[in-house]
Amino acid sequence: MRAHGGRTDCDLAVIGSGGAAFAAAIRAVNLGxxxxxxxxxxxxxxxxNxxxxxxxxxxxxxxxxxxxxxASGRFPGISTSAEPVDMGALxxxxxxxxxxxxxxxxxxxxxxxxWELHLGSAAFAGTPADPVLQVTGPGGELGTLSAAHYLIATGSAPWVPPVPGLEETGYLTSATAMELEEVPESLLVVGGGFVALEQAQLFARLGAKVTMLVRSRLVSAEEPEASLALASVFADEGIPVxxxxxxxxxRRDxxxxxVIATADVAGAExxxxxxxxxxxxxxxxxxxxxxxxxxxVRTGDRGEVLVSNTLATSNPHVxxxxxxxxxxxxxYVASSHGALVVENAFNGAGREVDYRHLPRVVFTTPALAAVGLTDREANGKGVRCQCRVLPLEYVPRALVNRDTRGFIKIVADEDTGRILGITxxxxDAGDLAAAGVYILEAGLTVEQVANTWSPYLTMAEGIRIAAQSYTTDVTRLSCCAI
Structure with missing residues (x-):
């Protein structure tokens, strides 16, 4: 780095070193x-990390x-046990x-x-027409960095609501919870999204007594059947929601x-x-x-950098x-973003982010996975849709696993039969979501999926059976001759 004098130190300056940053840096280096x-x-x-x-x-x-x-309860003839967890070793x-x-x-x-890596903090200086970065290391200022293009890839951090007494009492986030040296005796989890669900089940299975406090319902953006199924799973595992x-x-006693937490629960304290x-x-x-x-560079209400569909900010250099x-x-969104930025910045590709078939996975057990539109989203777009919900008791793989908790749901366009969403x-529901991405990308219909090869005794076969349920009574199917 040198004092800025109208010259650029590099083609691309990247702030951050996560998935987006690395994907961008690798693509840029490959472009020379x-x-x-x-x-x-x-x-x-x-x-x-x-x-x-x-x-x-x-x-x-x-x-x-x-x-x-x-296992002892699920599989006859199997006797197992587990000792208390050595959290430090884990x-x-x-x-x-x-x-x-x-x-x-x-x-x-x-x-x-x-490429070069500088350990330090970066902040923009200069003007909108001629931005530069001031880089400060642990020992002081490292210098000024000028680039043809800048990429902000600084990520996100846990957000905590302004609850009276919370800061003074002390609390865990998803990051600090995974540094605990002992399993908590009891744990209150505030939140009902992906991270809250995973952390709640994680610590409950390690031996903590866990209770979840949820503002609306579990994973409220996903299908209501998913909320009900996971709530039932958690109830079975002794996790009140x-x-x-x-x-x-x-406050802390x-x-x-x-920790003494007071909450408004449906209007009652x-x-x-x-x-x-x-x-x-x-x-x-x-x-x-x-x-x-x-x-x-413009930002939103929660500090997010406002970008166009091409990931350009309000400054053409950033x-x-x-x-x-x-x-x-x-x-995987971050890494896709990083590569897309480089193509748009240096090749003028004009590529836009397309989330239509983005898979979403919650790594609970059983897992929740979804791709495409939910029933509600399809209706909101004015699509006349037909939905089928297949309980796992009709999926042979689930029967063999002796775990039929869950379902597979298909959302399809009633007029064309085209599949619009799968939950x-x-x-291993994440693998179903991956299959769902390919189904939606190919524009397959319910009929096509119902008549397509699927290997027997895989969970993915459940997608085919769910598609068959549009025209067939699946309770009358033979498990090996469908």
Missing amino acids: KSVVMVERSTVGGTCV TGCVPSKALLAAAEARHVALD IDGKRALVEGMRAEKYVDLIADYG VRRAVLSSV LETGL QVFRATHLLVATGRRAVTDSLNLDTVG WAAGDVTGHHEFV AVAK
């Missing part, structure tokens, strides 16, 4: 462009323990996995591709050390007690220290990708 990346914290961003990788690793461990405790194993993946999939790639609950105040409180009420874009106003845009918070609550 020079890249400088600035990261103020740990390389790798949310997914590998505090999000996808550690949470799914712990969920897998919790499921293994749950299966050990549950967290050490998680850390080792994260460190290994961070090194192999992030840090080592920087050397392989040859308190609906229409709005946290109003929090000085004698017992318990209720008090909940636990050793720990986890707040999972959404995330907020990390943009506060970037000085975006200085270079004319782009944004990933969680910082306020768009869908999935790492499933089932073991």
Whole structure:
């Protein structure tokens, strides 16, 4: 970096080092462009450090323990047990996995591709017509960075509502909860979205007594059948879900050390007690220290960088990708964003983000996965739709697994038969969502899917059976001759 004098130090300056940042940097280097990346914290961003990788690793461990405790009841002749969890050892194993993946999939790639990495904080300076970055490291200012294009890929952080007493009492987020050295004796989880569901089941299966406080219903943006199915699963596993609950105040009892949470539950005040409180009420874009106003980059009410469908900001030199845009918070969205930005910035591709067939997965067990439109969304678009909900008791794979909790739902256009959406609550439902993406991308109809090959004794076969249910009484199908 040098003092700015009308020249550019690189083709692309990237703020952040997560999925969006790396996808953009790799694509830019492959196009022969020079890249400088600035990261103020740990390389790798949310997914590998505090999000996808550690949470799914712990969920897998919790499921293994749950299966050990549950197998005796599900499978005749099987006797299993599970000891209390050594949380410290479990967290050490998680850390080792994260460190290994961070090194192999992030840090080592920087050397392989040859772009520059500066550890420090970046903030915009200059003017909207001529933006630059001021980069400050732990020891002071590192210098000024000028680029042909800038990418904001700073991600998001947990958002916490302004509840009286919450800051003074102390609380966990999805990130800090995964650093606990002991399993909480009891845990209140505030929130009903993807993260809240995963964390609630995770800690319950590790041995904590968990209660969820949910403002409306579980995963309120998805099909109501999904909410009901997951609530039933959680009830079976001893996790109460308190609906229409709005946290109003929090304090800590000085004698017992318990968190005392008061909530408005359907218009009546209720008090909940636990050793720990986890707040999972959404995330907020990390943009506060970037000085975006200085270079004319507009932001929204929650700090998100406002972008067009091409991911351009209000400044033609500046782009944004990933969680910082306020768009869908999935790492595969972030990485897609990063590559798209580079194509648009350097090749003038004019590509736009298309979320029509975006898969969504909650990694509970059974998992929730969806792709395309829900019943309500289809109706809202004026589509006359036909829906079928297939209970898992009619899916042979679920019968073999001895776990028929869940369903598969298809939303189809009544006039054309074209499938518009698929939702499933089932073991490995994420794989069903992947199949659903291909079905929707191909524009397949219910009839086509009902008459297409599907391997027997797979969960994905359930999509075919659900399609058959439009014209066939599936209760009268032979399990091996359908």
